[in-house]
Amino acid sequence: MLSITDLTAGYGKLTILHDIALTVPAGQFAAILGPNGSGKSTLLKTLVGLTTVERGTIRFDGQPIAGRRTETMRGLGLAYVPQRENVFKSMTVRENLLLALRGLSRQEGVAALDECYSLFPVLKDRRPQCAGSLSGGERQMLAIALGWLAQPKLMLLDEPSAGLSPLFVIEVFRTLRALCDTGITLVVVEQNARSVLRWCDYAYLLREGQIAFQGTAAELLADEETVKSYLGVKMTRKDAAPA
Ligand SMILES: Nc1ncnc2c1ncn2[C@@H]1O[C@H](COP(=O)(O)OP(=O)(O)O)[C@@H](O)[C@H]1O
Ligand SMILES: [Mg+2]
Numbered sequence: 099m100l101s102i103t104d105l106t107a108g109y110g111k112l113t114i115l116h117d118i119a120l121t122v123p124a125g126q127f128a129a130i131l132g133p134n135g136s137g138k139s140t141l142l143k144t145l146v147g148l149t150t151v152e153r154g155t156i157r158f159d160g161q162p163i164a165g166r167r168t169e170t171m172r173g174l175g176l177a178y179v180p181q182r183e184n185v186f187k188s189m190t191v192r193e194n195l196l197l198a199l200r201g202l203s204r205q206e207g208v209a210a211l212d213e214c215y216s217l218f219p220v221l222k223d224r225r226p227q228c229a230g231s232l233s234g235g236e237r238q239m240l241a242i243a244l245g246w247l248a249q250p251k252l253m254l255l256d257e258p259s260a261g262l263s264p265l266f267v268i269e270v271f272r273t274l275r276a277l278c279d280t281g282i283t284l285v286v287v288e289q290n291a292r293s294v295l296r297w298c299d300y301a302y303l304l305r306e307g308q309i310a311f312q313g314t315a316a317e318l319l320a321d322e323e324t325v326k327s328y329l330g331v332k333m334t335r336k337d338a339a340p341a
Contacts, residue, residue: 099122099123099124099125099126099158099159099251099252099283100120100121100122100145100156100157100158100252100283100285101120101121101122101155101156101157102118102119102120102121102154102155102156102157103119103154103155104117104118104119104153104154104155105117105118105119105144105151105153105154105155105156105164106118106151106152106153106154107140107144107149107150107151107152107154108140108149108150108152109140109149109150110150113152113307114137114140114149114307115137115140115141115144115307115308116307116308117154117308118141118154118307118308118309119309120302120309120312122252122283122285122300123283124251124281124283125278125281125282125283126278126283126284126299126300127274127275127278127283127284127286127297127298127299127300128283128284128285128286128298128299128300128301128302129285129286129287129288129291129294129295129298129300129301129302129315130142130285130286130287130288130301130302130304131288131289131291131294131301131302131303131304131329132289132303132304132305132310132328132329133289133305133329134289136304136305136306136307137304137306137307138256138257138287138289138304139181139256139257139287140307141287141304142178142180142254142256142285142287144156145158145163145176145178145254145285146168146171146176146178146254147163147165147166147167147168147171148168151164151165158174158175158176158252159174159175159251159252161174163176172248172250175249175250175251175252176250176251176252176254177245177246177248177250177252177253177254178245178253178254178256179241179242179244179245179253179254179255179256179258180256181256181257181260184237184238184241184244185229185232185237185240185241185244186229187228187229187230188228188229188230189228189229190225190226190227190228190229191221191224191225191226191227191229191232191240192225192226194229194240194244195211195214195221195240195243195244195247197244198243198244198247198248199211199247210247214243214246214247217243217246217273217276217277218239218240218242218243218273220235220236220239220269221236221239221240221243224236224240233266234261234262234263234266235262235263235265235266235269235270238258238259238262238266238270239269239270239273241258242255242258242270242273242274242277246277246282250282251282251283252282252283252284252285253277253282253283253284253285254285254286254287255274255284255285255286255287256287257287257288257289258270258274258286258288259271259288259290259293259294260289260290267290267293268293271293271294271296271297272297274286274297275297284298286298291318291325291329295315295318295319295325296315296319297315298315299314299315300312300313300314300315301313301314301315301318303325303328303329305328310328311324311328
């Protein structure tokens with residue numbers, strides 16, 4: 099679904115990512131882990147055309163997309179959920195969702211909204227509420243729902259669990275796993291390695307703009323020392339237990 103080779107990219111003349119190679123098969127839940135400033139967000143921004151690509155290729159669903167305009171990505175089936183500014187705060191939850199349904203017939207819209215409320219039940223309760231007054235977790239669910247309503251093949255999410263209560267962290271990952279199980283491919287940037295490794299299939303550890311290590315979630319959970327040495331986090335037995 100996504101294949102990146104030899105990618106070097108950054109902001110203007112400032113190179114941040116060096117020789118990134120990464121492959122995400124269809125239906126996989128992949129995580130990009132790494133300390134603050136390691137280039138995780140830059141990698142997602144690069145995938146949607148928001149940075150300067152110096153060299154390398156990015157193929158999405160068989161097509162080269164490096165250098166394409168950001169506005170065209172959604173139409174190709176790629177949804178990007180940024181870390182901040184990912185909902186319209188002055189509109190209600192329902193208005194946010196209706197905006198994402200533009201272009202559908204009334205019947206399709208009603209069906210999509212029904213499915214949305216069953217995947218994201220918290221949004222049903224919050225329908226009339228202004229998005230700006232939602233809790234962090236509720237807002238994150240709305241942001242994910244807005245991406246999902248575009249019927250993407252691949253969703254890119256930047257730190258969906260950042261700043262959320264432990265219960266909502268689980269809720270967000272449970273929802274992402276459910277989306278993945280419907281066939282959507284996921285690339286999720288996370289600083290919270292311990293949590294996401296319990297839900298994802300495969301993970302890449304980014305350090306100083308390079309892929310320092312990669313493996314299946316099971317391999318990384320079993321290899322505490324490696325994760326600790328690359329990320330500086332301690333994996334306790336409790337964290338490593340299956341969800
Ligand atoms: N718009 C930008 N212009 C220039 N440098 C940036 C910009 N955004 C991020 N950077 C730099 O790129 C590096 C990686 O940042 P980022 O991708 O946000 O890391 P992460 O998401 O892993 O915390 C940092 O050194 C950061 O200062
Ligand atoms: Mg970031």
